[in-house]
Structure formats: C-alpha cells, structure tokens
Amino acid sequence: MKYNFKRIEPKWQKAWEENKVFQAVDFSPKPKWYGLVEFPYPSGAGMHVGHIKAYSSIEILSRKRRMQGYNVLFPIGFDSFGLPAENYAIKTNTHPHDITEKNIRHFTEQLKSVGFSFDWDREFATSRKDYYHWTQWIFEKLFEHGLVFRSKTLVNYCPHCKVVLSNEDSQGGKCDICHNDVVQLSKDVWFLRITQYADKLLEGLDHVDYPESIKQQEISWIGKSTGAFVDFPLDGTDEKLEIYTTRCDTLFGVTFMVVAPEHPVLDKYKDRIKNWSDVEAYRQECAKKTEFERTQLVKDKTGVKIDGLAAVNPITGKKIPLFIADYVMMGYGTGAIMAVPAHDQRDYEFAKKFGMEIIQVIKGGDIEKEAYTGDGEMINSGFLNGLTNKKDSIEKMLEYLTEKGIGRKGVQYKMKDWAFNRQRYWGEPIPLIHCPKCGTVLVPENELPLELPPVKNFEPGTDGQSPLAKIPEFVNCTCPKCGGPAKRETDTMPQWAGSSWYFLRFCDPHNDKVFADRKKLEYWMPVDHYNGGMEHVTRHLLYSRFWHHFLYDIGEVNTPEPYAKRTYQGMILGADGEKMSKSKGNVIDPVDIVNEYGADTLRTYVMFMGDYASAAPWSDESVKGCRRFLDRVAGLTDIMTAEKEDPQIEADLHKTIKKVSDDIENMKFNTAIAALMTLLNEFTKAGSITKADLITFIKLLSPFAPHITEEMWQYIGMNPDGKTFLTVSEWPSYDEDKTRDAEKEIGVQVNGKVRASIRLAVDCPREEALSRGKAEPNVAKYLEGKTIVKEIYVPGRILNIVVK
Template structure:
C-alpha cells in the first residue's frame, strides 16, 4: 500500500474536477434545485486566514451532499471588491486600487482552489467589473425613478488628516482608525435611499423565512418599530414646540427636563436669547468629534449643558422645565429631542443624578431617590392627576386619548431605522449614474449609456475640499443633460461597498448576460436562495440592505419572490490559540496555506468542521489539526482490510445504518462535529472487526466525501468502484435496522390485557396501532366494535377503549 500523500492526491483531483467541469451547474431544470450561497469574500491583501474557510466548508458539505442526492446545485463564488480597505491600501502604498484588487483576487482564488471547494467557477463575478456594476447602476436609477433615492444634507464623520468621510466603525475614540487624525462632524449633501418605506415589510416578512432566531431578533431590533405618541412641548413665550416621540405617555407627569441634540436647529434659531451661548458652542464642538455610534452605544459618562434663557412647558401640568443638550441625543433619530423621566429610565436617571435634576416617581415602585430608576412595564400610576390609580396599560390609553382631544399629541409608529446614506466621497466605488442640469435638476443616464465607467486616474487620493477625486476631472465631470441637451455635470460621489453586495445573488443566476440583470426563467427556477450562510456581523445591515433591494425589485416585477433567502444561518469565529480574535497585530493569525502544505486540504476541512459547535466561536489548536490528520491516515489504511462483498458485514449492519442516519441529519443541522465523530466511531468498528466488505467502505467513503473529498475520491478509484465518487448516490438507511432493541408492549382492550406486540421502545402510537391490527388475539376483541378512545404511553402501554 502506498503512503498517504495528500498534496499529490489533492492536486490530482482538483485538476480532474476543473478539467471535467464537475461542479458546473446543469441547465436541466426538470431536476429539483438547490441554491447554496456564501457571503462572497472581500479580497484583502493579507489573503485568507483559517477562519475564512469555515463557513465555505460548511455549505460545501451541504452542496456536495445535495449533488449526491440528485439535486441541480448552484454553489457560486465572486468578489466583493470595491470599498475603503483596498483604497486605503492603495493610497498608503501608492498602487492603483484596480491593480491591488486584481492581485488580491488572484491570491484568494488560488487559496480557495487549493482547499477543494466545489464552487461553480464559471459563474464568478466581481463587483468592480463594469459588466457587473452596470446593473448596480441600473438598479439605482430604478430606485431614483420611483422616488426612493434622494439627496439631503447629512452629517458625516470627517477625518481632518485623510480629508475623507468615514463610516462609524472607522472612528475610534474620536480619531481615524487608519491615520489617528482628529475626526469631526461635517454636513454634506448626500444621496439617500428610502429604506424606511420598507420598514414594516422588513419586519413582517421575517415570518416567511427560516432564519435562526438571533438573526431575526437582530433585524427586528435594528429596525426598532415602536408604537406611541408624538407629544408637543411648547417653548415658553414662543410659538414653537419641541416634538418628542414616546411609547410611554403615561409617564408625562414624571418629565422634569428635556434633552435635545447638540445639532438641533432650535439653538441657531434662539441663539440671541441663549445666555450661555459660548458654553453651548464648546459643547457642540465636543459632540461633533464623536461618531453616532460612540455617542449612543459607547458613552457611559453622561455629559451635557443646560440651555439657559429658554424653557419648555410640560403639556400635562404646564410646569416649566429646563432644556439641555447632550451628545446621547441625535438629530438623525426621532425628532432630535427627548422628554426625560429620570424616575423610570436608566439613562435619564444617571443624567439627573449627575446634574442634580428633579426625580418624580409616577409609577409606584419604591424610593427612586434612594435606589435607582424603577422598571415601569407594569404598576399603578401615582403623582399623575389625570391617570392616578390606573394600571400602566389603561393609563397609556387614557392619556393618549386626552392628548389627541386637546391637540397636544398624535398617535404614531416610530422606527430606529434611518434612511440609508448612499454617498461616498471616494474614488474606488461605483459611479452614481446621474447628471445635474441647472434646468432639469438630477437626470439619470440613459440605460443604453450604462455603465458609467469609473475613469482611469493617476491621482485617486481624497481631495482637500471633501469632494470625491472624480470632482478634479473636468473632462469626465462636464457632460450634457440627457433630457434637454444643455451643459450638465456628472455626480462625483460614488456608491458605498454595500451596493454591489445587495444583489449579487441574482447576478450569479445569469452572470454573462449583457442585455438583462438576469433572464426571467433563471430567476423563476433558482430563487429564492435555499440556504445562505455568513457571519453574525453581517446579519444586520448587509442582510437588511439586500432584503430591501430584493423587495424593491419584486415591486417592479423583476423577481418572483418577496424574500431573497429562504434560510439564513451563521457561524462562530475561529479564534487564535490564545483565545483572541485572529489579527496581525495580535500575532495569532494562522495561514491556511501552511496547513494545506503540511497536513493537506482534507485535514484542514475536517478539522474546521470537527473543531466544535459550528455556531459558536472556538480557539484554533495545532494538536487538533494533527488529530484530524491521524484520522485520515487511518481512513487511508482501510484499503488493507477490504474484501469483496456487495452486502454490509452482518456485525456492522446496524452501526452503518445508524451512521447514515446520524451523518445525514447532522450535515443538515450544522452539527458537523458530531457527524465526523460518528464516522470516527464507525472507523473504530471497522478496525475492531479487522475485515470489511466493499459495500461497507463504499458507504463510509460517500458519507465522508463532503468533508474530505480528495482522499475519498482517491480511495474510490483505488478500490475499483464505478465512475467517480462525486457522481454516485447518497446512501439511505433502513429504519428497522437502526433499532437497538425490541420490547414487548401489552395491549389492553377496555383495561384488560388481550395481547402483546413487539415494537421499538420509542415507537409511536401509529406504529403500535398497526402492530395491534396484525395480532389475531387482540383483533377478535375489536371486531364489530367502535373505538371511542386510545391511551398510549411510549414504551409502556397501549389501551384501546371500545363500545
């Protein structure tokens, strides 16, 4: 027997699969389809680390199993290649982002192929390919035509050193993550997408899909739908009001102050009457240096300044209350103003305690001055003239009605979700396909002129004015209006990285089509995606954005399903051996190339699936890798004990059928570690007996193949089985042959035992009934009788009541 040489075996079979185009999708639409989707990777300069192959291997296992079950499988791959990381790298190293992208894609592709994934490479896509972003631009134009894309003044995070707008996650402690420069808030005219129009559908339609609960919860919480009242607080001696949204109007008597955003227009309007304007200006500057995320999520210490010179009036009791500004209130959320109820809200309580503001209990629950705020989901109202003595639910209804009757408020549904900021003042992104004409306003580029190509430029660095580098290209910017023919200017902002990833799953269906996004017959056959797997970090925004785009495409008749993904699962990260997230700075990154070279791709795949619960994060272990290599070496040596035989070895029959059942079910429920453990147990049984038939090992190889496809294909060929393993059939199990034991269950008729049936200890009532019908001694007591009741206790007794 030759030595197990994984590098030779794996290269051999990868070449065979590629040359024979084994994993290309069939055009035969009479077969049942299975569309497996991974989050297509962002090709960074560092290449893959061992955490990346984990989700790919998981769906590769399912895709390989489905092919063996007779499905027409689509398992595609592509590149999410626009965006800031590549551009930042390009700027730092003075290399054009296009060249950086080409190099990174080639590196990723080489790595993925070396691991043996069964991707359909003929459908490979790249978001930076003009033939791809032509359709991204086309979708944007459709959104614009339907009024879902518009321009508005919006604050952005501005790095004073890089001279560029930053995403929230790129701001750390008020400084740019890349260069460390100071970040300030700057108002820019930005393109927005009206995702809020779809807020209700994005929540309600979650009932139509098979997503794990934590993913659904993230979606619902991010949208943040809440029903309540919009209440008017008059400004003392002014005609103006401050509008606030609250889900708890019953606590209005407990409002002792108000807080508005540092950017609230009220400050500019009444700046001449504000007595401490200089103090307010200093605080505004302080708040401008924080991202929205830092202001709302990270801020523990409460800060703020009272606006002296103006007061608000509480609408339910006409008491004057102070108005403060604080960074934890945002203009971009709600009305930019909140009513503070410190007795019953943790954030308001902390703020009131710090600045010595009044705390008034309005829902009975203890001494809030002595302890802390009190949870008010239920309780009796106190200190609240109109609603004293009422339960919270009744109090909310009564005060809401009173506010409406007196013109002081109205019922409203509110959302945390904001419209999607869709502009980036950067070079490396899809050009927005609109031109601005002084007479016609914003006009879309005609479809026949798409794509609007990203021009080749020598200088792709951000400008000092905050405009996109494209703004410095007059020969590209200056054009004519498609509507009236007069002089016009192209939009110089580019789209965010989210754009290309919001619809890529549709382009895989028909990636080379130059006339349409995808043919109707391809969409109708393949959609929705049957199974989509990705990281938990993308189950909020990416999932939300792609669902929004798909619903829009459904509304304009382009797709046939209201949801893009039928099933969504997520995986845990692989951590470094030190139990920390893998990163170059921590020095704990493991390169999959090194593992493939030393141990083989099948060992890497097996270990990534055996390492632990797929949905949880787990640390990498070199010893674990070695253990999986030893397992595969033992599999390799099975060829020494194989004898001819078309039937399972009698002593192994039960365990083989059990293993088929276990592995089949575990692959479908992401329990890859226990599936591999079952195969390890079966391998031990083989070695214990010391001799196995070709039927035994044939089933074993098929079950292991999705995890370790190279070694199993090689052994299949060595053992002389017909064709290639990947063209065989997934084994089935016999339910009767997986039972460990048979019990004798007494069967009673009207409380008296009339016979005994032999069944498995976990058999159902239906099985017991069928067995009873086969027993003559029982049936003679049932003839010509009407069954009125059946009492069945699993594994214990079956009593039939007749009359």
C-alpha cells in the same frame, strides 16, 4: 492504498474542472438547490482559515445534494470594491484595479487548492463594469421610485480614510476599516430610504428559517417602537417642539426638556437667547464628539440651560426649563426629548446635576436615591391616578392627547436611512448628473455603465471631496434632459452596494441585457441555504434584504425574501484561545496546512474542531489526528476481503448512514465525522469488510474529504473510464429497521447496584432475561441465601433483582 495527498489532490481537482462536475445547469429537470456563501473580499493578505470554516458548511451540503440527485448551484465571486484595496494601493503606489485583480487570482488559486466545489463558470467581481453596470441600474430604479434623497446631516467621518461612514460602518465610534476614531461632520449626503422598508423587513422574518439570534439582531437594529408624538409649546412663541415617547403616561412627570445642539429652533430664536455665547461654545464642543461618545449611557452629563427660551408642559400647562445636551441627536426621533427624571436614570442624573424638579408619577422605589423604572400605581397624574396597568394608562393618555389635538399615536424606528456615498475613488460611480436648470437627473439607461475613469491620482482630498472631482473630463458633461452644461456626481457608492444583490447575478452572471433573466430567477430563487458571519447580520443581511424587497415590489424578482435559510459559523481562535491577528502572531495560513497535511485534512479538521456555530481554538495536535484518521481510511482497501456481510457491521453501517445524513442537515459536522471515526474502528476490529461496506463509507466521507475518497473510488474499480465520479454517485440510504440494535448490553442489578453485564436481544422474553441474569456468577453470589422480593425487567434497559 497510501494517502499521497500531494499527488491525488491536484489530480482530482483537475479532473473535476475539466469534466465540469460542479457546473449548475439552468432549467434542469432535477430539483434545484442553491447554496450560497458570503463572497470574499480579495484582500492582499489572502484567504485565512476563517474562510475555510465559513465556506465548508455549504460546501458539504452542496456535495451531499449532488449525490442526492439535485441540480446544485454553489457559486463564488468577489466583493472587490472598497477602502482596503484603495488604501493598500495608495500605500504601495499601485492602482486599485491592478491590486484587486491580482488578489482575485491569488484567492482563486487558494480556493481551488482546498477543493471547494464552486461553479467557477459563474465567477464575477463587483468592481468589473459588466457587474457594476447593473448595480448602477438598480440604484437608478431606487431613485425613480423616490428611495434616494440628499440631505445635510451630521455624518460619521473618518479623518484617516477621508470618507463618510454609515452607522453600521462606524459602530463604537471606530472606523470599520482602519479602526481609528470617527468624528462628526455636517455634510450633504445621499441616502437610501431603508426606513420605508422597516416594517417589511420585520414582517419578512416570519417567513424565513433564520436562527433566533439572527432575527433578534435584525429586530434590535431596526428598533421599532410604538408610542406618541406630543407637541410642547415654546413659551411666548407660536413654535411647538415635537417629541416622541413610548411612555406618554408619564407626561405629568415632565419637568424639563432637552433639544439637540443642532436643533434649528436655536438659530431661529437666537435673539431671545441671553446666553447665546455659552450655547455656541457648547455646540462647538459637541461637534468634536462622535455619535458614540455622545450617546453613551455611562458618562458625565453635560448641557446648557437656555436663558430666554422655555417650554410648556402641554398636560399641566406649567412652564418648564429648556436645555441643550449632547446626548440628544437630530438624527434620532425629532431632535427634542421630554425629561421625566423620576422614572428615567439618565434624566435623573441630569436633573440632579442641574437642580431640576423631580416629580414621581409611578409609585415604587426610592427616588431620593435613583429613578424608579418599574411599573406601579399612577400618582400625581390627574385623570390617570389609581391606574395600575401601564397599557391602560398609555391608552387613556393617548385618547386625551388626540382629543385635545396636542399629540397623536405614532411609530418610531431606531434604524436610520442608509448614508449611501463615499468620497473615494474605488467604488461604483453614482449615475447622477447635476444640471442648473433641470436639477438632479439620472444618467440615461442606455449610457450605463458609467465607468470609473482610469486615473493615476486617486488619493482622497483633504476637503472631503472625491478624487473624481479633480477630473474635469469626468465631472463636466451635458444634461441628458436639456442638453445644457452640467456636472456629474463625484461621490461613489459604498462597498455594501455590490453585495446587496450579488446572489441574483449568480443566477445569470453573463447577461448583458438585464441584471438576470426572469425565467432563470424563477428557477433558482430563493437561495435555499445561505451561510455567513454573525458580524454581517446588521449590515449586509439587512441591506440585501432591503434591495431584494424593493426589486420584488417593482416586479423584477419572484420572491419577497432572498434567502430561505440563513446560518452562521463560529470563529476559529488562535491556539492561545485569542482572536487571530497578525499582531498577536497566532494567525494560521490555510495554505501552510494544505502544503503540509493536505486539503482533505484541513477540511476535515475545521469541521471536526467543535460545534459549527461556536468559536473554537486551533490545535495542531488535532490537525495531525485528522491526518492519521485519513491515513487509516486509505488503508481500508487492504481489508476489503470479506465475501459476505457481517450482520454487526451491517447494523453499524446503517446507523452511521442515518447519523451522518441527519448530522449534515443539522450542521452537526463534528459529530458526523466522529461517527465515521467510530465506524472505522469497528471495521478495523472486524478485520475484513466487503466492497459494498467500503463504498458506503467513502460516500459518507466524500463531502468532508473528497480527494482521498475519489481516489479510493477509482482504486477499487468504480471509475474505469475516468469520468464516473464518486462526487456525483448516489448518496447511501439506510433501512430504519437495521438501525435498531438486535442485541443490547444491559447491566444486571441487585438492589439497584450493577453486579454484571449481559447482552440480550432487545425483544428477549422476561423469563429468559431473568434466568440469564441470575446465572451470572457475580449476580448469583449476591442472591445466595436471600429472598427475592421483586424482579424488574424493562427490555433493553433494566434488569434489577430486589432481595432481602
């Protein structure tokens, strides 16, 4: 048989689709298996080779599970709201809806051309109203349960995209969409109280199968710490500045305090501040800096000492200076910190610059040169002096703070609440109404979805207002409570909203009564295996787990965690070893590979190119090598002439079944393919194989290269009716005994040096093994005239003759 991919690939893609081979069946008596990939954003650039690698792991597992008798749910949809589509629409003067639907059609064609076994009957897009109806419904439930609030805060604002961004969307001080610098603005923002779920999100990690690197990223982002809240009196007032510290044992070493430039205490006591003009000027400078710029550790320390206000160290009673500095943020902790310059390098550098006192309270290091950040004996610390255990020092200080009423034990999180609104058009309208009498009220549930109005002018305003604010017929409405005039919320939800629950909708994608039928959720959930990119660990994974935990708490879903197992793929680099980008000209279009070499070649190559979780460079030569491999596979039909099984081929086959089966489960796809290549070589050496041998081989290869193997299955008469597909045939099983070598080649050593090699039965008796070893001509030569001192034989491993 010849591998004519241009003919066979469309043929089998059509046959699978027409016969609904990949359709998941609700409530099937078969065991269920739900495999999920991060659904794509349908960009105008189309699918790239990274998508192929990202989806191939669950694709291969899905195909194997079907052959193992599972009822498989492997769905696909599109995460289609968000800034990229809107920015492109503005650039090309087209509507985001039209652009998005066009891109979805293009992505669909590309995904189908590669032969992914998605259940296309469950496809949806987050920007379609039958989906975002339920995104709005979940938002309303969050609101009803007090997890939505509005607050004025410093936000990350992208002047280029004209939108407020979350911390996750602006890491490193850059917009995640356009990569331009982000600035800080004071703005009223809707938040989701994700911090209320911090502990549940941490505890849930104990009950899921995630790689340790993923768990650690989530743990780090949440940033839970245990410490103490301590009150520092403001000298000459009734005011107390609350700080949070994880090292309350160092309170004796506090020599100054620092508050955020935005701290309200400054405005409250501005009449007492003698250098108010300096304070105001510094505040204005800080407003120009991004959060990233302000919190960098390696930078020049700036600040202003407040003349007219001082704090009091509550432990020593000593008056200490008060500063404002940009590295203290109102959004983190309390907006005020205590400074222990002897034991914190940032405080040390600040103290040196401004001539502040440095008091060492932990013995160690040389504080004339730098802060000492290690542990040691407490000194200059009153009742803590002499203690050498940090835990004991902290506990003793906590007792003192509690007893004196000047502090208390507390917990703090690095993670902030989720900024949940965007001042753009292409997103889910937030279903809230502002009434002058009733306050903020929800759009009635029976009026959902609150549809995005079809408008021509959807460009964002320069005043930070959403384009929806310019549409009177959308803005002006009636209050559902009092019937009076009211106004709609005009901000939209962030792109992360739709992707925070999409895995649930796949269980029941066409339901117009509820977001998903409870019985279907109980049948399908949790997701058995979810694969995605590491770049989404601190964003999508955290957000979606938060929404799911909330829905579990209110009784809407049946499992506390959405994903039982999570894995990730490594990046495909350009042939030059650099990250692929259009500017570098090293991007590989998967459609080009499909057109030139076939989908099976592309699928096989991306799984063979290296360890799945590691980055690997693209190689055109290796692509051609995979094509040659598949050509040789097709040629196996020409040697399917053996009448009876060759014992050695049978042993090789059983070893390969075990190897490929285990490697797929362990996501070692490259070594699974390597094992199939080795078996192909053994078949070729043998010169002939049985039909049963070929059937087993193509079944093992099928998840990787489904088109050619389906064609071979039919070619050898296994699909006479055109509907008996290899894709859902039974996965091969192996006999453990047959995976063990009957014979093994071992080296025959004389005085530890290998002089010959012989094949012996693994259970060959000692005397026979020694006799055969000594009979080898090159061994006999080294034994001649020598006295044998010792004979060592370990079956299957060592045969060593020691002589003198």
